[in-house]
Amino acid sequence: MKKDSNLLSKVSIPVAGIVALASLIGFQAYAEESIAFRSIVLFGGVGIAVAIILLSPSGRQFIVFFREAIQEVKRVVWPTKKETLQTVLIVFAFVLVVAIFLWVADKFYEWFLYSIVLGWK
Known part of the structure; x- marks a missing residue:
């Protein structure tokens, strides 16, 4: 069979x-x-x-x-509207913090490379 x-x-x-x-x-x-x-x-x-x-x-x-x-x-227990909104806001806040950190790190490396190492500017 x-x-x-x-x-x-x-x-x-x-x-x-x-x-x-x-x-x-x-x-x-x-x-x-x-x-x-x-x-x-x-x-x-x-x-x-x-x-x-x-x-x-x-x-x-x-x-x-x-x-x-x-x-x-x-x-499945789906999240409430309040829980969803809180999670979205936490994600946006984290993304904003990471973006600011990366911008500061980029500016620091730019300053370090061009001003200190190469002596430009």
Whole structure:
């Protein structure tokens, strides 16, 4: 059973790719038809390809993973507006302090290099 599932998983992805590619080729091949018909061909083929992938064993694993991820997001305790604002202000303050430090360090190195070492200015 495991071998059949593995084979199905290996075969379903390329088959889905072929179906999607065929729908794209069909979209281009029917250039003289209306855009509505061509769009139905394209989106129908892509929909079938997505269905093939989702019905494969790896697609089912993805669906389970996606559902668990949604449950995990629901369990997250999101910060309040006040906490978010405080964190943003702390980050801005830290960036400002680092920017001032780098500016002072740059001016010190400029003064040291040009005035003391090279004797310019």
